[in-house]
Amino acid sequence: VLDRCRRGDPAAFRQLVAAYQHRVYALCAALAGSDADDLTQETFVRVHASISRFEPEGPASLASWMLTIARRLCTDRARAARVRLEVPLPERPLEAGAPGPEHELERVRLRTRLLRAMSALPEEQRAVIALREWDGLGYEEIAVIEGVPLGTVRSRLARAREALRAALGDEGQHVVP
Amino acid sequence: MSFPDEDLTRLLAEAAPRAPASTVDRVMAAIERQRRRRRRLLVAGALAAAAAVFVLVLKPRPQSPPAGAPVVANGLRTVEPGHPLTLELARGRATIERGEVRLADDALWMESGAGRLTGDGARVDTPVARLTALGADAEVEFELRRTPMDAKKTVTVAAGAAATLLAVHVLAGGARIDAAGAHTPTQLGPGDRALVASGAPPLAIRTPPAAHTPSPAPPTAQPARAASTSRPSQAVASRERPTETDESPSTAEVRGSLDREAIQDGIRTLLPDIKACYETALEKHPDLQGRVVVEMKIKAKDGQGVIDEAEIIPQEGDDDLNSPSTEHCLLQAMTNARFPAPDGDVVVRYPFILKTE
Numbered sequence: 001v002l003d004r005c006r007r008g009d010p011a012a013f014r015q016l017v018a019a020y021q022h023r024v025y026a027l028c029a030a031l032a033g034s035d036a037d038d039l040t041q042e043t044f045v046r047v048h049a050s051i052s053r054f055e056p057e058g059p060a061s062l063a064s065w066m067l068t069i070a071r072r073l074c075t076d077r078a079r080a081a082r083v084r085l086e087v088p089l090p091e092r093p094l095e096a097g098a099p100g101p102e103h104e105l106e107r108v109r110l111r112t113r114l115l116r117a118m119s120a121l122p123e124e125q126r127a128v129i130a131l132r133e134w135d136g137l138g139y140e141e142i143a144v145i146e147g148v149p150l151g152t153v154r155s156r157l158a159r160a161r162e163a164l165r166a167a168l169g170d171e172g173q174h175v176v177p
Numbered sequence: 178m179s180f181p182d183e184d185l186t187r188l189l190a191e192a193a194p195r196a197p198a199s200t201v202d203r204v205m206a207a208i209e210r211q212r213r214r215r216r217r218l219l220v221a222g223a224l225a226a227a228a229a230v231f232v233l234v235l236k237p238r239p240q241s242p243p244a245g246a247p248v249v250a251n252g253l254r255t256v257e258p259g260h261p262l263t264l265e266l267a268r269g270r271a272t273i274e275r276g277e278v279r280l281a282d283d284a285l286w287m288e289s290g291a292g293r294l295t296g297d298g299a300r301v302d303t304p305v306a307r308l309t310a311l312g313a314d315a316e317v318e319f320e321l322r323r324t325p326m327d328a329k330k331t332v333t334v335a336a337g338a339a340a341t342l343l344a345v346h347v348l349a350g351g352a353r354i355d356a357a358g359a360h361t362p363t364q365l366g367p368g369d370r371a372l373v374a375s376g377a378p379p380l381a382i383r384t385p386p387a388a389h390t391p392s393p394a395p396p397t398a399q400p401a402r403a404a405s406t407s408r409p410s411q412a413v414a415s416r417e418r419p420t421e422t423d424e425s426p427s428t429a430e431v432r433g434s435l436d437r438e439a440i441q442d443g444i445r446t447l448l449p450d451i452k453a454c455y456e457t458a459l460e461k462h463p464d465l466q467g468r469v470v471v472e473m474k475i476k477a478k479d480g481q482g483v484i485d486e487a488e489i490i491p492q493e494g495d496d497d498l499n500s501p502s503t504e505h506c507l508l509q510a511m512t513n514a515r516f517p518a519p520d521g522d523v524v525v526r527y528p529f530i531l532k533t534e
């Protein structure tokens with residue numbers, strides 16, 4: 001697919017967007033809230049414009065390369081934004097197959113608390129949490145994207161997780177199976 | 178007791194935001210739009226180069242420049258603010274308040290500035306359109322504004338040559354605008370305003386017919402259904418203040434058959450452009466804020482819904498944005514909207530609240 005994208009095949013690029021849209025969106029949602037739609041779109045437009053220059057044999061994976069573009073766009077937007085909407089991170093709808101309505105309701109409530117707590121984290125902590133937990137990147141890749149040493153990634157991640165756990169309190173003792 | 182670490186990992190995975198279902202289509206549409214814009218800019222660049230050759234090399238110098246102002250270059254005369262110049266034309270007359278003007282064979286040419294046409298048939302030619310006053314009592318104000326050619330505006334205005342805007346306000350009588358980008362002339366009545374950019378049809382801003390009376394819907398192919406309401410724009414409006422009146426300013430009116438969510442989705446894709454319009458306006462007027470209501474007619478074309486007509490509906494009260502350049506930019510952005518193909522024409526009245534944090 002990547003080769004076809006590099007040759008300008010629109011159907012292949014469509015496949016690429018479909019494959020990576022949720023990972024890019026998750027990072028943008030963590031960093032830019034309601035602007036995530038717009039920034040996800042802009043990320044893929046830039047990916048499309050420069051994919052012929054991406055080196056598959058280079059140090060960065062395709063996912064890491066795209067997330068670097070998304071991360072920079074989010075940073076630029078945050079700097080330039082004069083008109084901005086602050087909304088909580090989007091909550092996913094209820095999914096089929098849940099153990100039961102009451103249990104699922106509790107999970108939704110818990111997720112809402114989690115996302116609210118995440119919205120309150122500093123930007124750099126939100127970024128590492130999103131890149132690690134939602135995009136599945138390794139510490140080394142996160143360090144490259146964030147432009148910080150490996151140790152800083154680890155400490156930011158630890159601080160972020162600690163803040164989230166503190167915000168959730170002892171909820172997990174009763175709800176998480 | 179704090180939340181277990183392994184449960185946090187599981188909860189985070191469950192809470193991962195998911196991109197909306199329309200993301201792939203929106204991305205592909207944006208890429209296609211960008212490709213079209215690049216093509217247009219290339220054409221505009223070639224046209225601009227050709228025009229420059231014509232102006233510098235081929236165009237003959239004017240025969241009879243108007244008296245009363247010094248010649249500055251190429252037959253153009255500069256009218257300084259505070260020293261208006263009145264010119265008798267073949268029909269009617271023109272009063273130039275300021276700007277650069279040339280009179281050749283009774284035809285008045287202006288490249289920038291402001292003035293007024295008086296009397297039936299009084300006419301001025303500009304880089305973007307020909308403006309003619311209609312009616313013995315006609316009084317038409319006009320202003321030509323040159324806008325800086327930064328990248329954002331180049332994209333917004335769509336064509337590189339569109340660096341000049343013509344703003345028109347009919348004080349009495351009527352007016353006709355013959356724009357290069359329109360197939361038919363645009364007629365204006367008393368109180369109407371219009372904005373014209375190069376290569377684009379005029380955007381008319383009509384005077385409401387009477388206080389508290391809804392503007393009549395543009396002609397529709399099928400009878401419009403009962404008006405309904407939906408939530409307004411979420412992005413341009415930072416946060417809309419609640420209203421105490423029954424006629425909520427925060428609602429969008431829809432007449433015709435098109436799902437309201439589909440309309441919302443179509444408008445949503447424009448929000449970045451509309452934000453850009455507002456941010457550009459804020460650079461000059463940091464305190465600018467207010468409400469803009471756009472009435473648009475959506476019709477089916479090539480299997481999708483496109484905005485066929487759009488106009489600003491003037492609002493009574495202090496919250497009207499009252500910024501013609503921003504409204505023009507907003508209407509320009511509207512032309513990019515895409516909806517599902519409606520069953521017949523659909524008229525939508527959509528409010529935007531432009532406000533800084």
